[in-house]
Amino acid sequence: MYEFSLSTPTNLADAVAQQQDSGGKYLAGGQTLVPTLKLRLADPGHLISLRRIAELRTVSEADGFLTLGAGLTHHEVARSVLVQHRLPFLARMAGAIGDPAVRNRGTLGGSVANNDPSADYPAALLALGARVVTNRRELPADEFFQGLFATAITEDGDESELVTAIRLPCLRRAAYAKFKHPASGFALIGVAVVQGDEDQVRVAVTGSGFGVARLREFEAALSQRFAAESLASLSLSPDEFASDSATSADYRAALAKAMTADAVRQIIQGFF
Amino acid sequence: MTVIRLTINQKPIDLDPPGNRLLIETLRDELHLTGTHSGCDTSQCGACLVLIDGQSVKSCSVFTGELDGAAITTIEGLAAIDNFGEGDSPLGRIQTAFQQYHGLQCGFCTSGMVISASELLATTPHPTEAEIRHWLEGNICRCTGYQNIIAAIMAAATGSGTGEGGESHV
Numbered sequence: 001m002y003e004f005s006l007s008t009p010t011n012l013a014d015a016v017a018q019q020q021d022s023g024g025k026y027l028a029g030g031q032t033l034v035p036t037l038k039l040r041l042a043d044p045g046h047l048i049s050l051r052r053i054a055e056l057r058t059v060s061e062a063d064g065f066l067t068l069g070a071g072l073t074h075h076e077v078a079r080s081v082l083v084q085h086r087l088p089f090l091a092r093m094a095g096a097i098g099d100p101a102v103r104n105r106g107t108l109g110g111s112v113a114n115n116d117p118s119a120d121y122p123a124a125l126l127a128l129g130a131r132v133v134t135n136r137r138e139l140p141a142d143e144f145f146q147g148l149f150a151t152a153i154t155e156d157g158d159e160s161e162l163v164t165a166i167r168l169p170c171l172r173r174a175a176y177a178k179f180k181h182p183a184s185g186f187a188l189i190g191v192a193v194v195q196g197d198e199d200q201v202r203v204a205v206t207g208s209g210f211g212v213a214r215l216r217e218f219e220a221a222l223s224q225r226f227a228a229e230s231l232a233s234l235s236l237s238p239d240e241f242a243s244d245s246a247t248s249a250d251y252r253a254a255l256a257k258a259m260t261a262d263a264v265r266q267i268i269q270g271f272f
Numbered sequence: 273m274t275v276i277r278l279t280i281n282q283k284p285i286d287l288d289p290p291g292n293r294l295l296i297e298t299l300r301d302e303l304h305l306t307g308t309h310s311g312c313d314t315s316q317c318g319a320c321l322v323l324i325d326g327q328s329v330k331s332c333s334v335f336t337g338e339l340d341g342a343a344i345t346t347i348e349g350l351a352a353i354d355n356f357g358e359g360d361s362p363l364g365r366i367q368t369a370f371q372q373y374h375g376l377q378c379g380f381c382t383s384g385m386v387i388s389a390s391e392l393l394a395t396t397p398h399p400t401e402a403e404i405r406h407w408l409e410g411n412i413c414r415c416t417g418y419q420n421i422i423a424a425i426m427a428a429a430t431g432s433g434t435g436e437g438g439e440s441h442v
């Protein structure tokens with residue numbers, strides 16, 4: 001690793017000021033950033049740890065929305081009684097990320113800001129129509145996630161902008177189906193399906209290789225009739241999926257359909 | 273640099289680490305607590321697990337400077353809090369069960385396995401075999417095939433790993 005200094009501010013304003021003074025990088029759970037630093041893919045000069053900022057670790061509910069602080073660990077989201085009651089699928093999803101030690105450190109905000117093309121949270125947030133709150137603005141997930149590791153923050157280029165919270169509508173008819181890469185545990189394909197007001201359905205896929213995306217054709221068919229059979233005559237184009245050492249684009253496209261059907265069945269059977 | 277205070281295996285210690293000092297480097301290189309192993313150095317294998325405030329964490333993926341005020345338990349200090357071992361044995365109940373059930377071969381993964389198991393049993397005192405297997409997803413062992421590790425943890429949970437001359441091998 002390159003040399004750098006580290007600070008541990010206890011409030012948001014200090015964290016942002018320290019970033020602006022140093023030009024450094026935020027450190028959340030470090031589960032992605034530390035391996036990156038070891039590979040010398042980044043030379044931040046200074047790291048600003050977010051772990052001691054209590055205002056980033058709160059859970060609250062108002063007007064049909066849950067607001068989750070960006071600093072909550074995957075473990076804390078999985079164990080939150082409020083999340084378990086309002087968005088049970090999200091609690092289960094968080095509880096299946098990586099392994100226990102990853103869940104004890106890795107955070108919601110780190111996962112969202114990083115927008116790994118195989119990460120779980122981006123698919124859930126996109127299907128829910130969640131909103132990403134930063135220290136500067138609030139954006140719908142559709143605008144926040146912009147492709148491979150790209151977000152409204154990275155595209156804007158203000159490195160002091162910080163994800164502070166995620167606002168999620170409490171839509172109970174929601175499910176996430178994940179086909180894990182057997183070695184890494186990341187999603188080879190993961191699909192989140194949410195049936196919202198007036199039966200409007202949103203479907204989002206992670207693991208395609210090109211960044212989290214909605215599956216509009218599936219959404220239209222499922223909004224008409226909410227049943228796995230509605231997908232029968234549809235197929236996804238392999239052009240929307242990548243081929244790599246793990247598997248082919250054809251297989252990914254087929255998996256995305258199978259996982260969508262699986263999530264739909266979970267919702268119909270009341271397992272959500 | 274700033275001075276931080278940690279409690280490591282119940283002893284307080286003040287340190288002044290550079291920003292990029294990993295916890296595993298502090299433990300092994302500075303404090304010579306070499307029971308914590310470095311396997312992959314890429315957050316994949318679980319050999320480097322320690323408890324930070326009771327939670328298992330990969331010590332290869334946290335910086336010492338993040339941990340002011342934290343209580344850290346390494347394999348060297350586990351027996352003192354996992355104290356169902358026999359008499360004045362330096363081993364805790366999980367370690368004893370690993371010994372009795374042949375839960376290790378080369379031993380490289382073992383301290384991580386035992387640390388991970390201790391967190392599981394603290395929150396789920398009587399796990400099923402499926403729960404143990406799921407829990408150990410982040411701990412890689414190249415020798416045992418896992419079977420005896422699972423058996424050892426089951427035995428530690430039921431207390432059958434602490435009796436006289438327990439059954440070995442499943």
Ligand SMILES: Cc1cc2nc3c(=O)[nH]c(=O)nc-3n(C[C@H](O)[C@H](O)[C@H](O)COP(=O)(O)OP(=O)(O)OC[C@H]3O[C@@H](n4cnc5c(N)ncnc54)[C@H](O)[C@@H]3O)c2cc1C
Nearest residue numbers: 028029030031032033098106107109110111113119120163
């Ligand atoms: C073995 C292993 C298995 C994993 N399995 C999965 C899995 O199955 N599914 C999955 O989704 N993920 C998985 N992950 C990734 C894990 O969830 C990470 O924790 C997560 O992607 C990054 O979160 P973090 O808190 O560790 O962020 P960090 O590593 O600390 O930071 C990541 C990036 O985000 C930036 N950042 C962090 N917080 C903020 C913020 N609040 N605002 C703005 N920028 C910020 C940092 O500067 C950095 O660039 C796995 C990781 C490992 C090591």
Ligand code: FES
Nearest residue numbers: 311312313318332
């Ligand atoms: S050495 Fe830390 S996980 Fe392998």
Ligand code: FES
Nearest residue numbers: 377381413414415
């Ligand atoms: S006993 Fe050798 S790696 Fe597990």
